[in-house]
Amino acid sequence: MKNLTGADTVDAADMEKRLGWLIVFRVSFATILTLSTLVxxxxxHLSSTEHPFVVLYSISALLVVLSLGYALVLRRVRRKVMFAYGQILLDSFFITTLIFVTGSSESIFTFLYLVGIIGASMLLPRGGSMVIAACSSVQYAVxxxxxNQGMLGFLGGQTSVSMMADWPQMVYRVxxxxxxxxxxAFLSGILAFQxxxxxxxxxxxxxxxKRVERMAAMGEMVAGMAHEIKNPLASISGSIQLLAENTEPGSPNLRLMQIVLRxxxxxxxIVTDFLLFAKPKSGTVKEMRLDLAIGEVVSLFRLDPICVGRIEVNLKLDSPVWIAMDPGHLKQVLWNLLKNGAEAIEKTGTLTIRMAVTRTDRIHLTISDTGCGIKETDQETVFDPFFTTKPSGSGLGLSIVHRIIDSYQGVIDLETSPGKGTTFTLILMGSSQKSSV
Structure with a gap:
């Protein structure tokens, strides 16, 4: 799964798919270049064996061969972003060679630099297109x-007489x-990022x-079960308490009764958690500063035995942001996620809370841990009720968090890497109230 913190990361599977399309586009371009040259x-009425045409055919053939090689190793390459950089940079050299062969500064293929830059913005993280743009500009300047120095004739290219010793025109073109x-690069990078x-x-x-639909059906069933269990359980508890009052202190029966009461x-x-999952209490919605509320919860969490001397909690919050939410619900969500992250860390580790606000007043709140991560087979069911990998617990913590967030028209998702950690992302609507602090 993917987070939504605003970081411009590219998913590995998505990158592989885009690289596949780049390979297809490159082979298509080589084919069109060959056919158009022949036509x-x-x-x-020119001979197709003349020098410029032979070079064009050679470029086309080399592009096809390289593309086939890229396709063969695509799934085996782990660092796909670097693989994409290598392909696009090499493509820019091919474009420069094509421009060199077809008239240099007079070539009609100069626009291909822009095509390569747009492709880079679609494939590479933010800033990648600027790198390709700078590289292309340097190549064109050289x-x-x-x-201008009349060296292209020696290299086998075509030299424009009008450019000879015309420095202002050279600088202007560059x-x-x-x-x-x-x-x-700048514009396409912004569009691709968005x-x-x-x-x-x-x-x-x-x-x-999809999870909400699945949970809605479960919620109705769980609510019915919880109500059926709660009344008999209360009767059992009350009866045992009455019996305990009439039992001599220290007797074996009293110890058994205490076990039953516990x-x-x-x-x-657990039944209370069932009911909370089935239908979270509406609570009292209040306008509050989210950064201050998070700080209060973190201050309490740092004093909890699960955190003391073992977990470092880092806060990376934006400027003051207001939110309309029940303080109890917010505390429960944050506490559950922080506790979940701490339990995923075996010895010592770090929990990091980040907050960012988009231009549409959407709050992106992430809680990251450096724990063991979540297995790929468990990622789709981690929010399901009763699912847990812990020896104890009802498996309702994340389910309740999901229901609470959904009740505020929010969204929750996660990104995890087994052995490295997990990041939970909450997307909430900010309040219209603005802070002057």
Missing amino acids: YSAGE LVFFE VIIASACLAV ARRAHRDLGVVERHL ETQRLSA
Whole structure:
């Protein structure tokens, strides 16, 4: 699963799919380049074995061979972002070679730099397109410099006479192309970042809605069971208390009764959790500063035995943000997630709470731990009621958190890496109230 903290990360599976499309596009371009070259040479009654045409065919063939190689190793490569960087950088050199062969500064293929930059923005994390734009600009500047110095004829390229010793025109061309590359990189990078974030938002909401539908059916069943259990349990507890009052202190029967009372209290707490999962209490909604409320919960959690001397809790919060929510619900959500993260850490570790606010007043709150993570087979059921990997517990903690967040029209999702940790992401609507603090 993916988080929604606003970080521009690219999912490995999604990256593999995009790289596949890049390979297909590259092979398609090589095919079109070959066919168009053949058509042009035939239409102009030129020999297809002349030097420029041979170079174009060679470029096309090399692109196809490389693409087939990329396709063969695609699934075996682990660092797919670096793999994408390598492909796109190599593509930029092919574009420069193509421009060099087809007229240098007069070439009609200069626009391919922009195509490569747009592709980089779709594949690489934010900033990657700027790297490709800078690399393309440098290559074009070197090419134009060689043309200006009359060195392309020696290398086998075509030199524009109008460019010879015309430094102002050379600088002008380089500045225009570099500006276009950087502008396209900047704009396409922003659009790609927003598209990726919107795609992740949509995916998280879809998963959340599926869980809500599944939980709604479970909630009705659980509520019926809880009500049927609660009354007999109260009768048993009351009866045992009356019997205990009439039993001599220290007798074996009294000890047995105390065990029964302790277990009935535990069952009563579980039934209460059942009811809370089935239908969270509406509570009293209040306007409050989220950063201050989080700070109060964290201050209490740092004093809890599960945290003292073992867990470091870091806060990375935005400027003051207001939210309309029941303080008890917020505390329960935060406490459950913090406790869940602490229990996932075997010895010592770190819990980190981050908060960011989008322009649409959506609050992205993440709680990350450095624990054992969640197995891939368990990730889809971790929010289901009664699911737990712990030796004790009802398995309702995360289910209750999910129901509470949903009752405020919020969304919860997680990103986990087995052996490295888990990040829970809450998406909540901020309050319209603004703080002047």
